[in-house]
Amino acid sequence: MNIALKRWLPHMVAIACLLVLLYPLVWLLATSLKPADEVLTSLDLWPSSLEWSNYTTALDGVSGVSVARLLGNSLLVAVGSVVGNVLSCSLAAYAFARLRFRMRGVLFGFMVATLMLPHHVVLIPQYIIFNQLGMVDSYWPLILPKFLATEAFFVFLIVQFMRGLPRELEESARIDGCGPFRVYWSITLPLTRPALITTAIFTFIWTWNDFFTQMIYLFSPERFTITLALRSFVDQSSTSAYGPMFAMSVISVLPILLFFLVFQRYLVQGVATTGLRA
Amino acid sequence: MSTAQRTAPAGADRTKHRKPPARRRPHRDQRWPASVFLSPWLIGVVALTLVPMAVSLYLSFTDYDLFSAPRWVGLRNYTDMLTEDPRFWRSVGTTVLYVVVAVPLKLGLALGVAMLLRSLVRGRAFYRSAFYAPSLLGASMSIALVWRALFNDGGSVTAVLDAVGLPADGWIGDPDLAVYVVVLLTVWQFGAPMVIFLAGLQQIPSTLYEAAAIDGAGRWRQFVSITVPMLSPVVFFNLVLEIINSFQVFTPAFVISGGNGGPADSTLFYTLYLYERGFTASHMGYAAAMAWLLLLAVGALTLILFRTARSWVFYADEEGR
Structure with missing residues (x-):
């Protein structure tokens, strides 16, 4: 009896914690299917009848822009950012991990220091720059910085990974006459795949969730992302729109949940080894 | 860690008297590849981090509304x-x-x-x-x-x-x-x-x-x-x-x-x-x-x-x- 209790008690505690933790997610799903009059009057978690019309209303989108368009915009920004981060961060990482050049230590230290820089210090001048370039209210301010390796976290992550790779393959490729770009592209990059996948997934999720930058740079409703569309619900105090609002919320977190289910191993490993956050 | 040990000998610089020419070359060659590999990051650091930091420090001593030119106000914002x-x-x-x-x-x-x-x-x-x-x-x-x-x-x-x-x-x-x-x-x-x-x-x-x-x-x-x-x-x-x-x-x-x-x-x-x-x-x-x-x-x-x-x-x- 005592032994059985000792064995099961941690599981019971863990499951209890998990239920509390997952409650908001279940609530989100349930509320997205509730009829309007049940949202606040009934405290039953599950709706009495499933109100699928919340979803059809949600699909119409916000200010005449359909959810399909909003999702497409979010996807465009996220995929652009992923490509930018994977390319630019792996290039910089290869230099730091494999090439010898003057000031390497200084530059690497500087790169690590930028990890701690609060984004707000560069925010306003960056806005002025993009405003001068006529890029405000376009996706350039959101995607272009990713092609310039501004997210030092990923440079750091890939450097750490490349340092752990054996050099023999690269050396024999060099002896066979491969230049540094060929070595990077054909040998090192394929070996770095796990770190690149981690970079890609985190970039996707961060960009998908990002609100601040998108709010500052995008004005036209037809360029809105799904996050910006949801923002229009924030200042509403009425609860009449709860059903469609949470239906749209479910649609917007679905890609993240999918990514999580498919790539959870990479995500958890990435966090455990480098301390990345989401 | 193994990286540090492998790069540390740096045979090219120390053993001048009997330097193997084949080992010296990669070191020289790596200067320009390094600058190519690093250039996106360097441009980003200068254009989107260092310059903006300096500009925002300057702006913090001014009155600026994005449309008219910044007006110097000294420490007044602070x-x-x-x-x-x-x-x-x-x-x-x-x-x-x-x-x-x-x-x-x-x-x-x-x-x-x-x-x-x-x-x-x-x-x-x-x-x-x-x-x-x-x-x-x-x-x-x-x-x-x-x-x-x-x-x-x-x-x-x-x-x-x-x-x-x-x-x-x-x-x-x-x-x-x-x-x-x-x-x-x-x-x-x-x-x-x-x-x-x-x-x-x-x-x-x-x-x-x-x-x-x-x-x-x-x-x-x-x-x-x-x-x-x-x-x-x-x-x-x-x-x-x-x-x-x-x-x-x-x-x-x-x-x-x-x-x-x-x-x-x-x-x-x-x-x-x-x-x-x-x-x-x-x-x-x-x-x-x-x-x-x-x-x-x-x-x-x-x-x-x-x-x-x-x-x-x-x-x-x-x-x-």
Whole structure:
């Protein structure tokens, strides 16, 4: 009896914690299917009848822009950012991990220091720059910085990974006459795949969730992302729109949940080894 | 580590008298490839970090609305902020309260759950992933909207609080309690530091615990004398990261405050006020000054943490030296 209790008690505690933790997610799903009059009057978690019309209303989108368009915009920004981060961060990482050049230590230290820089210090001048370039209210301010390796976290992550790779393959490729770009592209990059996948997934999720930058740079409703569309619900105090609002919320977190289910191993490993956050 | 050893000999520079020409070449050749590989990052650092930092420092001494030229006002933004702006102090107070309450709660819970999972033989990977999920979702607009609804007047958490006799007019509308909704949303995302703690706990050799148990050390004693010191570098790492991130919290604050820091400025977080001054009220100079104060504050805090670290962070590999 005592032994059985000792064995099961941690599981019971863990499951209890998990239920509390997952409650908001279940609530989100349930509320997205509730009829309007049940949202606040009934405290039953599950709706009495499933109100699928919340979803059809949600699909119409916000200010005449359909959810399909909003999702497409979010996807465009996220995929652009992923490509930018994977390319630019792996290039910089290869230099730091494999090439010898003057000031390497200084530059690497500087790169690590930028990890701690609060984004707000560069925010306003960056806005002025993009405003001068006529890029405000376009996706350039959101995607272009990713092609310039501004997210030092990923440079750091890939450097750490490349340092752990054996050099023999690269050396024999060099002896066979491969230049540094060929070595990077054909040998090192394929070996770095796990770190690149981690970079890609985190970039996707961060960009998908990002609100601040998108709010500052995008004005036209037809360029809105799904996050910006949801923002229009924030200042509403009425609860009449709860059903469609949470239906749209479910649609917007679905890609993240999918990514999580498919790539959870990479995500958890990435966090455990480098301390990345989401 | 092996990288350092392999690059260290650098035969090209030291052994001049019998240098093998084939080894000298790669070193020379690597200068221009390095500059090509590094150029995106270098351009980014200069154009999007260093220059903007200098510009925002300059702007912090000016009056600037984005349309007319900046007008030099000296230290006035800073003196106004520190002496004549009660909303600035309100935002500092809210943010500090939030950091002081949320960070220890989040890290405490993360450590507790990590130790719980460490003790499990089966199912550890499943729980680890499941507990981590909120960390991915927590920064999203959708989840912030959920929390706003749950803690609103008539929301289901409010109903539960009512049932157990706690204040239940909806925390969202209560100036004393609204900030704790943001705190709870932050604590809900304890999964990321938990994963890091768990990785740290798994590094502690079990022989240490076995030896302590033979010497008669109880659970608590083992925790204080083995787990705490062995884990202190991980605790330190989590603490620094969590504090830096917490000062910059925005999306949950924006949503839970209804976009304006309400009720009665009780959720006017520092970043929210910075955004309001700079982008809603077009006082870019003032916002730049706020940004630089934030940088100085976070920098000073990090420095203090690193200083105190010497007295409480224990690095096992340094023992023999």
